[in-house]
Amino acid sequence: MPSRCAILRASSSLESALQDVDEAVVELRRAVKELGMVGAMLPSRGLPLDLGHKTYWPVYAEAERLGCVLAVHGGCHHGMGLDTFETFVPIHGLGHPLSLIIAFTGMVYHGVLDQFPRLRVGLLEGGAGWVTFWMDRLDRSHAYHLELDLRGKYKGPSPDQHPSDYLKNGQIYVGCEGNEEGLPYQIQRAGNQHFLFASDFPHEIAADDILHEIEEVLEAPLTDGDKKAVLRENAKRFYQI
Numbered sequence: 001m002p003s004r005c006a007i008l009r010a011s012s013s014l015e016s017a018l019q020d021v022d023e024a025v026v027e028l029r030r031a032v033k034e035l036g037m038v039g040a041m042l043p044s045r046g047l048p049l050d051l052g053h054k055t056y057w058p059v060y061a062e063a064e065r066l067g068c069v070l071a072v073h074g075g076c077h078h079g080m081g082l083d084t085f086e087t088f089v090p091i092h093g094l095g096h097p098l099s100l101i102i103a104f105t106g107m108v109y110h111g112v113l114d115q116f117p118r119l120r121v122g123l124l125e126g127g128a129g130w131v132t133f134w135m136d137r138l139d140r141s142h143a144y145h146l147e148l149d150l151r152g153k154y155k156g157p158s159p160d161q162h163p164s165d166y167l168k169n170g171q172i173y174v175g176c177e178g179n180e181e182g183l184p185y186q187i188q189r190a191g192n193q194h195f196l197f198a199s200d201f202p203h204e205i206a207a208d209d210i211l212h213e214i215e216e217v218l219e220a221p222l223t224d225g226d227k228k229a230v231l232r233e234n235a236k237r238f239y240q241i
Contacts, residue, residue, distance in 0.1 A: 178213020
């Protein structure tokens with residue numbers, strides 16, 4: 001079964017290469033065309049600019065041209081107010097989803113997903129619970145604080161759009177885990193086409209733990225179609241297996 005670990009085994013990391021965007025494009029092309037990898041992994045935080053910034057658009061253009069995926073890794077917690085925490089649990093628990101929220105929002109409001117409509121992006125290692133929070137908060141802010149495009153630079157959703165619409169166009173995939181009791185609600189609100197089971201094997205947990213998490217998904221109050229999508233079909237579509 002494909003999982004987020006698959007993109008670590010069969011992809012190239014552009015985490016440092018993104019500091020030289022031209023070289024990142026070359027490395028992405030080499031990884032996909034010469035090494036047969038399915039895509040690349042990007043850091044959610046830690047770069048000089050957010051992932052939506054036009055500086056990084058050549059990477060998105062190349063990924064779209066190659067037909068490969070780009071996964072955004074949630075384990076980058078720089079500059080989010082967590083740097084002075086002296087224990088790891090809250091950094092891990094909060095940092096992963098918060099970093100994905102920031103990265104995804106930058107992509108939406110700087111126009112990446114509009115400019116590259118065939119780009120497939122995975123938001124991984126932050127769980128699924130942040131999705132409806134993001135939908136509610138951004139839809140509300142968008143409705144009350146419309147952007148004034150006086151200089152022609154704004155590339156995000158139009159006044160007639162909702163930010164949550166970007167979760168309906170087939171570009172965005174979100175990693176989820178077995179013990180997420182809120183997953184049925186996320187699927188109810190956002191649809192089952194976004195979420196894919198992420199084992200992270202063999203990074204942190206053993207095979208028995210993964211099987212237990214799969215059982216948790218199977219025992220959740222989800223339809224058979226939801227379970228099939230989360231445990232198999234969405235990953236197949238994301239990785240084009």
